[in-house]
Amino acid sequence: MLELNDIHTFYGPIEALKGITLKVNQGEIVCLIGNNGAGKSTTLMTISGILKPKAGTISFIGSNISDMPAHSIVEMGISHVPEGRRIFSRLTVKENLEMGGYVKFKIKSSKLKIQLEKVYEMFSVLKEREKQLGGTLSGGEQQMLAISRALMSEPKLLLLDEPSLGLAPIIVSRIFKAIKEINEEGVTILLVEQNAHAALNLSDRGYVLENGRIKMHGKGKELLNSEEVKKAYLGE
């Protein structure tokens, strides 16, 4: 479904991605793990078009998206939940979600309402807080809002950047359960995580990034049991 072929991305003179090649198949949950600065978030931002690769190609369902602007990539069916949630804190929960459906639906259309109800079904707490300002939600609720906002455009592929960031363990497991549910409804997921244990448990496959390169890849469970990963990321 999504294929990255030898992607190089720079921040000014600094080469953050030094040739990333990876593949995500339809219906999978794939995770990227790695230390700080390994290039996980950069990879996601390059896929969603916020950053442009200097070399390499990204193809999504057969078409090359590496030169497309970010907004066209959303229209193609890739939704990105950026790191640190980035919800619109001075807009209400409902307005946040409506903005999420921006590319797909007209304002106040009945289709928008149907999609809104679908998302509320998954996270009922958002329905309760519909009229509250985004910034007044708790961290976990904000993460749910960020994911829901991304789901509003009915993506085929969802890019999640550190959904567990700064959340209590119990909330993290709630979020991971939701990710599983979203995947079961047919949305392919590419997940970036620091929380390697939880992420690998959830994922079909995983890639380990180090200094802008892919160091290992394999089935989620395999990586979980590999000595190297255990040493470097699981602290065992």
Next chain:
Amino acid sequence: MSRFTASPFFIALWLALLFLPFKGFKAAGILFIALFAAVSLLKVFKNYLNRDSDHYFINILRIAVKIYGRCPYLKLRSIALTLLISGLVMALPFYWDDYKIDIAVLAGIYIILALGLNIVVGFTGLLNLGFVAFYAIGAYSYALLNTKLGLGFWASLPLSVMLVTLSGFILAIPALRLRGDYLAIVTLGFGEIVRLVLNNWDSFTKGPNGIGGIEPPHIFGMQISSLGHFYYFVIIFVLLAVFIIRRVAASRIGRAWIAIREDEIASSSIGINTTAYKLYSFAFAAFWAGLAGVLFAAKMQFVSPESFTFMESVLILCMVILGGLGSIPGVILGAIILVMLPEMLREVQLYRMLALGSGLVMLMIFRPQGLLGGKGVSFRS
């Protein structure tokens, strides 16, 4: 700390200190006492209003506010308010002398300008410090089209406004690669460039002498030259501006602007073409500045670079901030206040800028969101 800074003593002391270098200790002392008394009284009065009292006048006032506040039909309420305000606005020229009408016309032009700037600064969140450039281009293009080519008001209006919108695009294309402070500096530079070109291109713009003899507009063969007529003429354009800007702000475009203001990365990650919408915002704002410029030229029948200094840009920005970023009624109120106030303070000539400045500082302390701001943040502005 904030309790202390909000105390009448602190406010009076602080303003008196500001005043000190201008008039010496004696005047500053008097100011301190007067301000301290005034602010304390205001506080007492505020408490008094909150408590039950037997005072006849205050009771009536309170009952009126209560009735208004409790009226169940929200629509009816807003209709009543609209009727009241529009009746007042329409009737004013019959009671006012030319001097006051003149200021009111000017206020109308500034309302259009401030509404325009509010699009960029209030909705989209981009700081534009050279807004006066578009105002100048609008005014000069009507002046030149009229005096050089002999085109009338209605023929020049679309041409001028189109030219200004185009210049908005032209400035925006390079400027929008920048963010925040850098963008502000570039727009500031643009404002100065336009003014200096107008000032120095003698053969075309007549330089600092300005262009005179501009024709006032005609409607159905009738020339609008009396101030009273011009008042109504400007009001039509103000209403047009309010109507269109409100509609656009509530549309997809307006929502995209607000999303960009709130978080640009999030906006592009949900599929908003941020570059395009920032461009539209700049150009749409320039459009209204151009319209205001044409009206200004038609009213004064004379334009010169003096009217388009950096201070004007700052003044317009102050109107937007005073009224409340993103709030249309707020911006209108801000424009009216900042046009009226210097005229009302004319008696104290020398100190009026000081008074204006300290007034703005007070506002920022007590109501940082602006007079009617705060609600404008959400989609329902």
